Amino acid sequence: MLQKKKPKYFLISYIAPAFIMYSVFMVFPIVLSMRLSLYSGGGMTPTIFVGFDNYVKLFTQFPYKEKFLNVLKNNTIYFIIVMIAQNGIGLILAILITRKIKGSKFFRTLFFIPTALSAVVVGFVFKMILNPVWGIWDIMLNNIGLGCLIRSWLGDPRIALQVLAIVTAWHNIGIPVIFFTAGIDSISTDLIEASRIDGVSMFGEIRHIILPLIAPIIGIVSILTFVGNFSEFEIVYSMQSVYGNPELSTDVFGSLFYRTTFGSQVNSVNDVGLGATLSSIMFIIILSGVMIIQSFSKRKV
Secondary structure (H helix, E strand, O other): OOOOOOOOOHHHHHHHHHHHHHHHHHHHHHHHHHHOOOOOOOOOOOOOOOOOHHHHHHHHHHOHHHHHHHHHHHHHHHHHHHHHHHHHHHHHHHHHHHOOOOHHHHHHHHHHHHHHOOOHHHHHHHHHOOOOOOOOOHHHHHHOOHHHOOOOOOOOOHHHHHHHHHHHHOOOOHHHHHHHHHHOOOOOOHOOOOHHHHHHHHHHHHHHHHHHOHHHHHHHHHHHHHHHHOOHHHHHHHHHHHOOOOOOOOHHHHHHHHHHOOOOOOOOOOOOOHHHHHHHHHHHHHHHHHHHHHHHHHHOO
């Protein structure tokens, strides 16, 4: 007896819940934000239609243009540091873990623990660690004879952003470790053993076997890193507040959006329309970056 073919709507019933959830919590807020970017006025619901005036203001008028270019520069630097530190170290750790050394399962769990912590808690703890008066980091440097390296880690505009990026990389190190470990574990052991029999060195194995075969995973991790860093807020907020201290050197899109949309203690005037404009530009930047990374990753594959 032939099995009766199930109608197409049977498959749709599986897709519909996810599609509805995605539309409600992702698509609708983005569309609403783009709509609000065309309006201006006080309160949380601007009613004066101004067209693209908010975009013109953000790109051409002082001080909006200067603030926008500053956060764009800061976010780019922030992303590059996190990309290199987080994913580079994550790849090295994943390769070491998959060497089948003793205790490798324990280290897989250990490296993911920071990622399981709240970003606000991580930021607060590191702010205490780096405190110039009682912070354990400066005390440790003094005790091992490296007191000359002590700096005002969060008060020096030349290094504050880099410090935040390193803290972010530490917090999210578990994500690339898990992804890369899974990718390396999926590589055929016969292929690895054959290369070793042929005399391929460890570095040759990494370059010619591991990296090419996990290229799609590297692309996915890069996308997650890009999206996460260009929408970063929690670490910056918990360590440097929403004011981009010191001297706006740690100001990023998330903190500028917060001050613009909801106001601040310094400037109690909020501008939801301009904040929506900023978030719309953030979306365009993130979407463009994701498409570029995907295109580059596919070419590598």
